[in-house]
Amino acid sequence: MVQLLASVLDVPLGERNTLLLGAGYAPAYGERKLDASELAHVRRALSFVLRQQEPFPAVVVDGGWNIVMRNEAAGRLFGLFLEGAALGPDVAGNAMHHVCHPQGLRRFIVNWEEFAGPLIQTLHREAAGGTNPPAARLRDELLAYPGMPARWKVPDPRASVPPVLAMRLQRDGLALAFFSTLTALATPRDVTLEQLRIECFYPADDATEATARRLAGDTVTRPLAHSAAP
Numbered sequence: 001m002v003q004l005l006a007s008v009l010d011v012p013l014g015e016r017n018t019l020l021l022g023a024g025y026a027p028a029y030g031e032r033k034l035d036a037s038e039l040a041h042v043r044r045a046l047s048f049v050l051r052q053q054e055p056f057p058a059v060v061v062d063g064g065w066n067i068v069m070r071n072e073a074a075g076r077l078f079g080l081f082l083e084g085a086a087l088g089p090d091v092a093g094n095a096m097h098h099v100c101h102p103q104g105l106r107r108f109i110v111n112w113e114e115f116a117g118p119l120i121q122t123l124h125r126e127a128a129g130g131t132n133p134p135a136a137r138l139r140d141e142l143l144a145y146p147g148m149p150a151r152w153k154v155p156d157p158r159a160s161v162p163p164v165l166a167m168r169l170q171r172d173g174l175a176l177a178f179f180s181t182l183t184a185l186a187t188p189r190d191v192t193l194e195q196l197r198i199e200c201f202y203p204a205d206d207a208t209e210a211t212a213r214r215l216a217g218d219t220v221t222r223p224l225a226h227s228a229a230p
Contacts (some may be wrong), residue, residue, distance in 0.1 A: 032192055034068055042185070042193060043069075049183075053200050055216030056209075057178070063195030064134035065096045074201075076215055081108045081171055091141075095199070096123070099167075100142045108171045115167050117152060117159065124155040166204040176211060177204035 032039055050058045050071035057077050060069035078098075087104055091097035098104045099116055106112055120142065126135035143153055169176045178201040188194040203209035 032190055034062075034192060034196075039190075039193070046196075046198065049198055049200075055212045056203065057201040059095065059199050061095050061197050061199060062192070064138060065094055067093050067095055068196075073212065073216065077176065077212060078105070080174065081105050081169055094138075096138055096142055100145055100148070102145060102147065105167075105169065108169045110168045110170050111166075113149065115165060117149070118165060120152045121156060121159055128155065168204075174211070176208045178202060178208065179204050 034043065046060050046069055050060070050069060053071055053073065055073050057074035058071045059067045059074050062068050082098065082105065087097060087101050091101060096119060099109070099112075099119060100106055106116070109115055120139065123135045123139035123142070127139055142148065164179045166177045166179045169178075180199050180201045183198040183200070185193050185196060188196075203212060
């Protein structure tokens with residue numbers, strides 16, 4: 001009955017384990033580290049996706065938005081803006097902190113409030129819905145940074161955003177613009193795997209695509225395919 005109710009309510013696997021323990025049963029779902037030997041096939045699949053995204057950035061984040069894997073393009077392109085950043089060892093590997101830390105990407109995101117605001121709302125929703133257990137703590141850490149708008153401290157379910165929101169970076173005459181997609185593993189039966197997300201970044205304009213290919217040493221012009229209406 002516990003499993004049936006949890007399934008109908010789409011309760012995250014970690015919370016299902018908590019419900020089972022509360023009902024006097026053993027946890028049903030494992031929580032392996034990504035480097036566990038039995039997850040080698042998953043790591044190969046993730047690495048394949050990251051390689052295919054070249055020369056554009058891609059990262060794998062866990063439930064706390066910590067970057068657990070990334071492709072070379074992520075370091076090559078975002079490193080141009082994070083070079084010399086004093087984020088501190090505790091937050092240097094966290095995607096959300098990269099965006100919101102005063103010494104992170106925030107310095108160079110020209111549409112920072114427009115871009116970061118929806119991310120904070122995402123954390124509000126995850127914290128309220130229980131789909132991301134560390135979300136509340138992460139949200140509070142981000143909101144403690146100086147210069148964070150006070151209105152972000154409360155959820156705003158009516159906040160409107162465009163269909164696709166690009167992150168626009170600019171530093172020393174270099175301008176890049178990316179939008180991203182998030183992909184999750186289908187039907188995971190492990191707590192760690194359920195929380196993993198692959199974020200792939202795509203150029204939002206031709207100049208960004210050309211720069212990404214040039215920095216990768218890709219001299220062949222291969223524009224992204226655009227679907228056309230019949």
